[in-house]
Amino acid sequence: MGTEKMTNLATSQPATVSAKTIDALITPSLLLDRNRLERNIQRLAERAAKLGVVLRPHMKTAKSIDVARQVFPGEPGPITVSTLAEAAYFASHGYRDMTYAVGLSPASALRAMEICHRTGADLKLLLDTVEQADALAEVRAATGVTPSVFIELDCDDHRGGLKPEDPRLLEVADRIVAAGARLVGVLAHAGESYGLNTPEALVQAAENERAATVRAAETLRRHGHACPIVSLGSTPTAHFAENLDGVTELRAGVYMFFDLVQHGVGVCAVDDIAISVLATVIGTKPEKGWVLIDAGWMALSRDRGTASQAVDQGYGVVCDLQGHMLADVIVSQASQEHGILTVRPGSGKPMPDLPVGTRVRILPNHACAMASQHEFYSVVSGDSPEIDARWDRIRGW
């Protein structure tokens, strides 16, 4: 409780706005380690270059122009978005080549083309049914914009999309053209790869994703469709693909930050995880081995992705203020604004002494989910206590 905090408190702004060091941040706060972010970005950029494909990063994890600028320090590059709010936001910052990787409804296609009309962006849409294709004629007439469209593929029974051998693939392609829209390619996402945990299985999932996507593109081309873009990706397969012959672009999002789920899959080390929530100890129950912190699911998210992995990390792994792991300490329970720290069941280790007021950092199960609970990142570098910058996030649809 030094002068620094007092000064912040004396203003009508939250302390975070002017905090210069981690000590002065209010808790809970979301931290982003710039060194780790840069390393993770560099790693996948090098892989994409080596594999000979364009990297089209997914902005659904970071949702921040400042993070996008780390990926593209010069001109804005091709990106993927998960909401039309992201599309409008990145368009306002000069991004033109975007893919909206969620299946369209007639209303969302209309909103998307309106964004293109207003900003000059080329926002590519996704669909897998003739009904969606047919709706594009009206969208085109209403907005005066010719929609660019991907056909969504299903390579692993994960979610939406057509199998490459599905006869509806050609039917949908023909109806896209008939509606006056532009068929730009095929797009797959190996979402089931999150459930894997050996290099062999991940290499195989990546090859399966590649083979299915290229097969669909070849079918379309045989029937006279140009299919210039062959797009695939998930963070696990992107890091394990051994070749991407026939593929033109790679998509991934969580790779910028990584998280405990990706660690459990085998894609990253714990020390690669770039975001964490800063929290303060607000109580202890020594008789139960509990330490209470002021970060619950509102700050950490309800995501429990590691629950189905070999090592269940609870609501997150606990580190000290400098970001070094406290051996076997996890957030084992969370209510809205409270977390309960315990030693992992079966660990022989004692609970470290964490008196009221101690600050800790919590690593996420799922970076997309943790980050979405916060309005901004406080940017730090390694174990320095200094806050370099505040980077805002967007939300909504």
Add this chain to the structure above:
Amino acid sequence: MGTEKMTNLATSQPATVSAKTIDALITPSLLLDRNRLERNIQRLAERAAKLGVVLRPHMKTAKSIDVARQVFPGEPGPITVSTLAEAAYFASHGYRDMTYAVGLSPASALRAMEICHRTGADLKLLLDTVEQADALAEVRAATGVTPSVFIELDCDDHRGGLKPEDPRLLEVADRIVAAGARLVGVLAHAGESYGLNTPEALVQAAENERAATVRAAETLRRHGHACPIVSLGSTPTAHFAENLDGVTELRAGVYMFFDLVQHGVGVCAVDDIAISVLATVIGTKPEKGWVLIDAGWMALSRDRGTASQAVDQGYGVVCDLQGHMLADVIVSQASQEHGILTVRPGSGKPMPDLPVGTRVRILPNHACAMASQHEFYSVVSGDSPEIDARWDRIRGW
């Protein structure tokens, strides 16, 4: 895709800002049914009056001045908050009598008293250790505000707090006084009541919460502490308490909206649930019995509170556009922006025909978690398609 939507799309504002009907809302959007909200508010207000206690509603669920105005149509009344951001927000709207129901750290106590200094609010703090009590002397000296303090009680091994018979109770009380702070009472929360599901068990949990809290208050009074406020509450026990003798106030939050977890506990009917997420069908996989919607965990939250109840409701129960349940249809899977609807396992019912573009409403597992994923409520009344109002929410800490 009528003229209404086109008009919205032609502006630079999101369609939601000006949407007059549900048809014109972008999806996903958060809906709040005013009729159900009013009924739920009325129900607990009547119970509190009958039980002879003050109702101090918890604003952590609604986080909205407009919802607070439904609870207090005249002058602002006593409220509970879960963050200092809520405290500052409600103080700016004239609320003066507030309890911050999360254990204090030295830094949060300082921020809290600064809010009091700036706004004239009486923001009561919570603690359960002598270390926290001792820190109040410095907080008082630094801000010139005398902190009002509750001692947190543990009535059911749920989270923090002291047992009523713990000898530290008196020690903590003495140290609060020694620090120059004001001991205003004791506070308990029967958080374990969420795990119950019979009226008998809920009546018993409510009586246990009452007895423990009154016992602690009596101990303090025997030792010369005034202990004017005896505060308890959770939504389940608030609705099942048969008498609150010795108690002065009742706290509850989720009761305003209710949710599927509260339905599973037995506190409300499904038709009492006042919030839902409006979503649009974006695909179908008839061979799997799947319908895909544009609401995933980003809109619904990751909360799976019903997973441990007798009936697992997946990521939520599906209703038609007017809010009437589709028999046995639930959101069985969710990724960031996609939900997968299926018929509940074991149901003999067929999946209803829900073509692309169809709009549905999803009821929450946990109202606090679903609402926290959104920036505002679109207020509707029953099955009318009209949107009465847009009520903003706050977030952050």
